[in-house]
Amino acid sequence: MAGNACSAATSGFFSFLLLLLPCLLSSQVHADHASKLNTTQTRILKRIFHTIQLYTSPYEFLNTTAVNPCAWRGVGCYSSYTSDGVVVNELDFSNLGIAFNNSTALSSFFSLICSLDTLWFLNLSRNHLTSIPGAFFSSCTGISTLNLSQNSLSGKIPSQFSNLIYLSYLHLNGNNLSGSIPSTLTIMNYLRDLQLGDNKLSGTIPIMPPSIRALNLSYNSFRGHILSSSFDNSFLEILDLSHSNFSGSVPNSLTCLNFLFFLDLSYNNLSGELPIFW
């Protein structure tokens, strides 16, 4: 079996090139010398900040006195060559204690955010969000980095994540997510960094897309085997499967991951011989 244990993967190089493309189309704007933000987006941001102020407890003061919203906390703007003027591309609302007592309010918060159709970075880490509304997956389709780590998300990982075709960094670690990882992730051609550690996930690892570079599934409740097919086509660099109750043997195919420099398989229930990595 050793002869065909490693299948050649070639497609990953091209997706790497594609990942670079969006960076060439814009230039970041510094708030102090920025021309004024697009009026539609200014109106949307005012409503978003108002919502955060309502649902943040203990009350967190968000200074919205600056005329240009690009100067407000957590707002990143850029000057696009493909649309008029300055628009928002980054929102970092991490660690604000945002908690919705009402699912309508939660849905309208996400819907406001997604109406900024130029957004590609969203950091909502370290809040108290309990769910991701379904509409998010049909309206936030430009997102490339999504950080919802350290929230209170529960239930299964929505399979509709695969609708977010540009998603490259998906951080959902530190929640209460359960069930298996949706197999639809396999078709996410830009997915590069998937952090699902510290949840209650089980089942088997689906086939990872060739674009994947970092995968963290530590501190979960997987009971099954580590399948060799999960990583067949990949250029993984970092793989953390520790503290996750995996059983069975360590597949030989892990030695085919030529770019792997970090591997943690500790605190599982693995048996048999360790394949030779060097």
Ligand SMILES: *[C@@H]1O[C@H](CO)[C@@H](O)[C@H](O)[C@H]1NC(C)=O
């Ligand atoms: C939910 O929170 C809002 C804003 O903080 C508050 O006005 C409202 O009374 C709360 N509703 C319930 C049902 O707790």
Ligand SMILES: *[C@@H]1O[C@H](CO)[C@@H](O)[C@H](O)[C@H]1NC(C)=O
């Ligand atoms: C709010 O921002 C304005 C202008 O950016 C600044 O002059 C003011 O001191 C800030 N207020 C507080 C309470 O930080």
Ligand SMILES: *[C@@H]1O[C@H](CO)[C@@H](O)[C@H](O)[C@H]1NC(C)=O
């Ligand atoms: C997102 O927020 C977390 C928590 O505040 C922070 O540690 C992290 O650096 C942020 N990510 C980025 C890319 O700014």
Ligand SMILES: *[C@@H]1O[C@H](CO)[C@@H](O)[C@H](O)[C@H]1NC(C)=O
């Ligand atoms: C939930 O929030 C919405 C929108 O903020 C509000 O209109 C509605 O009255 C709230 N419902 C309850 C039960 O608090």
Ligand SMILES: *[C@@H]1O[C@H](CO)[C@@H](O)[C@H](O)[C@H]1NC(C)=O
């Ligand atoms: C503002 O930006 C949006 C993109 O989010 C664009 O659709 C709209 O035409 C712009 N409006 C103005 C007044 O520049």
Ligand SMILES: *[C@@H]1O[C@H](CO)[C@@H](O)[C@H](O)[C@H]1NC(C)=O
């Ligand atoms: C997401 O937030 C965590 C902190 O909760 C931070 O360690 C991580 O770097 C963040 N990742 C991104 C891509 O923002």
Ligand SMILES: *[C@@H]1O[C@H](CO)[C@@H](O)[C@H](O)[C@H]1NC(C)=O
């Ligand atoms: C997960 O759920 C348990 C109860 O089922 C709760 O005690 C715990 O605080 C939750 N953890 C997070 C991170 O939401």
Ligand SMILES: *[C@@H]1O[C@H](CO)[C@@H](O)[C@H](O)[C@H]1NC(C)=O
């Ligand atoms: C993987 O995730 C766990 C839990 O979120 C974290 O403690 C650990 O440092 C992560 N591993 C790597 C290699 O980043």
Ligand SMILES: *[C@@H]1O[C@H](CO)[C@@H](O)[C@H](O)[C@H]1NC(C)=O
């Ligand atoms: C690990 O799996 C075994 C069954 O194989 C189960 O009895 C045990 O509770 C699991 N441990 C954890 C921490 O999930």
Ligand SMILES: *[C@@H]1O[C@H](CO)[C@@H](O)[C@H](O)[C@H]1NC(C)=O
């Ligand atoms: C480890 O796996 C063996 C079967 O290979 C099983 O009998 C045992 O219960 C497992 N132990 C734990 C702690 O999950």
